[in-house]
Amino acid sequence: MQSTAKQIAEYLLQIKAIKLEPTNPFTWASGWKSPIYCDNRKTLSYPQVRNDIKKAFAKAVLAKYPDVEVIAGVATGAIALGALVADELNLPMVYIRSAAKAHGMTNMIEGDLKAGQKVVVIEDLISTGGSSLKAVQALREAECNVMGMLAIFTYGFQTAEDNFTNANCVVDTLSDYNTMIDCAQEIGYVKAEDVDQLKEWRKDPANWRK
Numbered sequence: 001m002q003s004t005a006k007q008i009a010e011y012l013l014q015i016k017a018i019k020l021e022p023t024n025p026f027t028w029a030s031g032w033k034s035p036i037y038c039d040n041r042k043t044l045s046y047p048q049v050r051n052d053i054k055k056a057f058a059k060a061v062l063a064k065y066p067d068v069e070v071i072a073g074v075a076t077g078a079i080a081l082g083a084l085v086a087d088e089l090n091l092p093m094v095y096i097r098s099a100a101k102a103h104g105m106t107n108m109i110e111g112d113l114k115a116g117q118k119v120v121v122i123e124d125l126i127s128t129g130g131s132s133l134k135a136v137q138a139l140r141e142a143e144c145n146v147m148g149m150l151a152i153f154t155y156g157f158q159t160a161e162d163n164f165t166n167a168n169c170v171v172d173t174l175s176d177y178n179t180m181i182d183c184a185q186e187i188g189y190v191k192a193e194d195v196d197q198l199k200e201w202r203k204d205p206a207n208w209r210k
Helices: 004-014 040-045 047-064 079-089 130-141 158-166 177-186 192-203
Strands: 018-020 036-038 070-074 093-096 118-126 145-154 171-176
Touching: 004 018, 004 040, 004 047, 004 145, 004 171, 004 177, 040 047, 040 079, 040 118, 040 145, 047 079, 047 145, 047 171, 070 079, 070 130, 079 093, 079 118, 093 130, 118 130, 130 145, 130 158, 145 177, 171 177, 177 192
Parallel strands: 070 093, 070 118, 118 145, 145 171
Antiparallel strands: 018 036
16 A cells, blocks of 8 residues: 555645756745745645545544644645644644734734643644744744644755754654655656755755755
8 A cells, every 4th residue: 555655745746736846946935946846735726635635634633642622724835734634623723824913913823722722733844844833832822732743745854853853843744855756756757867966955955056
């Protein structure tokens, strides 16, 4: 039986949520040159992919955090994902903004959340972990018990691993960069000679192609 990590990686490649261009790299908002671009919001447009991701998330939540009380989605990419998972598990759902609103109640967390509740955070993508951990911090400041985070995909940067370790936050993903590269080779999405570049980029993304 095909592993969940491999199936999700294949989905992301097939629907072009992940694009690989080792010879014509993308430029991220940070200024980094990158042979990969990942937009997991595309998964929402494909019912089978969306449904399988929802069920994989729900299964992981029940396996790791059976006493969870609230599902939290990180804005904006994981708001819909969080809602899907919460609906599957029949749990309350909130979402965390990237910054507090500048008007009205000036909320950063939207929804009904009480101090002490056990929360699992749903994210679409882990890069350096900065924005994801900002959401975790907001929940902790609201005096909630953040049990852990689940995401669709991670680039697997050492920086992200360090950031999550330092923040004392457990993170797991449905799929990952290494699995995706293996799948991309198997289905002929990339040439064998491109794989070394893809692996080199992940080691030092800030200085790749400088």
